[in-house]
Amino acid sequence: MKITSHYGRGFALTAMFLSLSLGGCAASMVNNTEEVPAMHSINEFKDQRFAEVEDPWEGFNRSMYRFNFYFDKYLFLPVVNSYEFITPTFVQQRISGVYNNLGEVRNLTNSLFQLKGMDSLTTLGRFVTNSTLGLAGMFDPATSFGLERRNEDFGKTLNYWGADSGPYLVLPIFGPSSVRDASGLAVDSGISYGIYTAINPFGNTGNSFVYDTLVTGMGTIDARHQKSFRYYESGYPFEYYMVRFIYHEQREIEAGMPLPAE
Amino acid sequence: MIFFKLLFMVCLLLLPVSGLAADDGYGYPIPGPYESTIMGTPASLKPQFPVHMRTRRLVLDIYPDRKKPPIFFYDEGLLCTLAFQKQKAPLVFLIGGTGATNQSPRLITMMKSLYHAGFHVITLPSPTLANFIISASQSRVPGDLTEDSADLYRVMETAWQQVKGDIEVSEFLLGGYSMGASQAAFVAKLDEERRVFNFRRVLMINPPVSLYSSVTRIEELLKQIPGGAKKQGFFFNRMFSKFSRFYRYGNFVAIDEDFIYSIYTEKLFTTPETAGLIGLSYRIGLAGMIFSSDVMTNSGYVVPKNRVLSSSDSIFDYFLVSTHLSFYDYFNEYFYPFFKKQRPELTKQALIDSQSLRSIEGYLKSSTKFGMMTNEDDFILTKAELDYLRQLFGERAKIYPRGGHLGNLEFKDNQAYMVDFFRMGSTP
Numbered sequence: 001m002k003i004t005s006h007y008g009r010g011f012a013l014t015a016m017f018l019s020l021s022l023g024g025c026a027a028s029m030v031n032n033t034e035e036v037p038a039m040h041s042i043n044e045f046k047d048q049r050f051a052e053v054e055d056p057w058e059g060f061n062r063s064m065y066r067f068n069f070y071f072d073k074y075l076f077l078p079v080v081n082s083y084e085f086i087t088p089t090f091v092q093q094r095i096s097g098v099y100n101n102l103g104e105v106r107n108l109t110n111s112l113f114q115l116k117g118m119d120s121l122t123t124l125g126r127f128v129t130n131s132t133l134g135l136a137g138m139f140d141p142a143t144s145f146g147l148e149r150r151n152e153d154f155g156k157t158l159n160y161w162g163a164d165s166g167p168y169l170v171l172p173i174f175g176p177s178s179v180r181d182a183s184g185l186a187v188d189s190g191i192s193y194g195i196y197t198a199i200n201p202f203g204n205t206g207n208s209f210v211y212d213t214l215v216t217g218m219g220t221i222d223a224r225h226q227k228s229f230r231y232y233e234s235g236y237p238f239e240y241y242m243v244r245f246i247y248h249e250q251r252e253i254e255a256g257m258p259l260p261a262e
Numbered sequence: 263m264i265f266f267k268l269l270f271m272v273c274l275l276l277l278p279v280s281g282l283a284a285d286d287g288y289g290y291p292i293p294g295p296y297e298s299t300i301m302g303t304p305a306s307l308k309p310q311f312p313v314h315m316r317t318r319r320l321v322l323d324i325y326p327d328r329k330k331p332p333i334f335f336y337d338e339g340l341l342c343t344l345a346f347q348k349q350k351a352p353l354v355f356l357i358g359g360t361g362a363t364n365q366s367p368r369l370i371t372m373m374k375s376l377y378h379a380g381f382h383v384i385t386l387p388s389p390t391l392a393n394f395i396i397s398a399s400q401s402r403v404p405g406d407l408t409e410d411s412a413d414l415y416r417v418m419e420t421a422w423q424q425v426k427g428d429i430e431v432s433e434f435l436l437g438g439y440s441m442g443a444s445q446a447a448f449v450a451k452l453d454e455e456r457r458v459f460n461f462r463r464v465l466m467i468n469p470p471v472s473l474y475s476s477v478t479r480i481e482e483l484l485k486q487i488p489g490g491a492k493k494q495g496f497f498f499n500r501m502f503s504k505f506s507r508f509y510r511y512g513n514f515v516a517i518d519e520d521f522i523y524s525i526y527t528e529k530l531f532t533t534p535e536t537a538g539l540i541g542l543s544y545r546i547g548l549a550g551m552i553f554s555s556d557v558m559t560n561s562g563y564v565v566p567k568n569r570v571l572s573s574s575d576s577i578f579d580y581f582l583v584s585t586h587l588s589f590y591d592y593f594n595e596y597f598y599p600f601f602k603k604q605r606p607e608l609t610k611q612a613l614i615d616s617q618s619l620r621s622i623e624g625y626l627k628s629s630t631k632f633g634m635m636t637n638e639d640d641f642i643l644t645k646a647e648l649d650y651l652r653q654l655f656g657e658r659a660k661i662y663p664r665g666g667h668l669g670n671l672e673f674k675d676n677q678a679y680m681v682d683f684f685r686m687g688s689t690p
Contacts, residue, residue: 040583045582050582063574
């Protein structure tokens, strides 16, 4: 139940959508009626604040959250839904398996960056087992051999070497993140791109651009397909804060942050 | 309401708990009313179904002329879900409990059980949900059984109009849990006059007898917090730090089912703490209702009157303010004055009394269409109220020895009972 969103590399229409969505906010309502203070305000409560996360760019983040809602609604989810409609469930699961297996490369590099010996071996074992016995990751025999998945990314690596999460940040398309995790995402994407280019799997086909685009596009669709999260679906007016808190704390806890004082 | 469910991941998959509870022939394993309420039913003890289900998302435009404030820009109508058969079948409307969306896990489990038993199903969100207040409540002030049920009836009519060209329905049935169970009773009563659906059977699951009294039970849970509900922030932060430490020292790999399972087996939270957490998660849900209603009515209760919030404005302080308000605050300062304005002769006691099953007990006692399921240890009921339900429904009551409030709703025996109830006397 991760809220972490790594939707892949599809930035094609981002700029256009961004301008549409942000433009919408500018046309705010004109309000001539005078405000009257509310019956209850924050000053009357002598209590600790709770479920709060450092978020100095909240205005920007909330706009981005809204942008992602529209991006999902008008582009991403219709594509994902069509994919789910035309593809048998069995095939969908195999495709997810292949991409998850490719993700082990990210888990491996970052386990190594964090000097986690056992985890690196486990992840390597998984990758080798599932790539061969598991037919390029279509199946996951490694888990039944006791080699469980260890999710790692460069955001966690940065944390391991002492980087603070920094302020909360909602990225376009990718969703909830932080300054640290956004940098991590850029590094992980760079590394994958580097490895992919070095191997150049479709280099000899003469049509490598088409195949590369297919691989990337399919990966993006599969990544969204695997996330059940839907913006504003909870119907809860404070959803933004719940998502922010859970994202932040889950990252902190799983990255093994120093413990808060009792 | 979603909050602690996410935190504790109520999706407690595959809990292999057994032999914990007394051997009384009832297989629901979790003893303790608070524990079962939070933990729900382990995935392995829920009924198992094929993945495939024909569903459609319904977006109902109940008030086409209603202007929605910019802060609720994403709300495009009331969201409901339809699961439908290809052939002619009975249609069950299901009403969720306080704060439930049409997709809340309990409603989805009920929907699956009924769908795979051959019913059409439409799930309806609770009238206390922001989406309902914004898009489907006539008064925009939730909490009155009579008005909320009239709203629900209008929603059912609209939903039926939208789907009746596409599905064949043999008869109508109605069910609800928690506050949705009380609403189901009032909706059924309204249907006796309007006769649009002629519900053949109506099932009430874990109903409160009196809303006011049940909310009092829940507010009392918050008294178990050191310093009371006004110190919920301290309590929250302390519980959360306990939660993180537990993870840190336990060498867990991820916040997953193993981790959640050990929170339960290692008794990380004491019973008063568990009670406090239930109370707090209820307050967090209530906060969404208070805020939405206040924005929709422009009453100046937590948001300054006439302030127009944009979609990028921070509303975090309103969250903190609203979670610090009790149900009594809402009732005395907002809800009662609202109705008093419309009916100057209305007393507080009369308003409280009208939010109770007792106000329609003659109907509930005489109508054979009703069934009621609850638990001996449902903490929203007093001993006297449980006896009252027993006496009111007699043969039609099914009372389980444990399960707390809704904890055993998704348990396979309970689901089977529910399906049988709707099947009984059915005309296929």
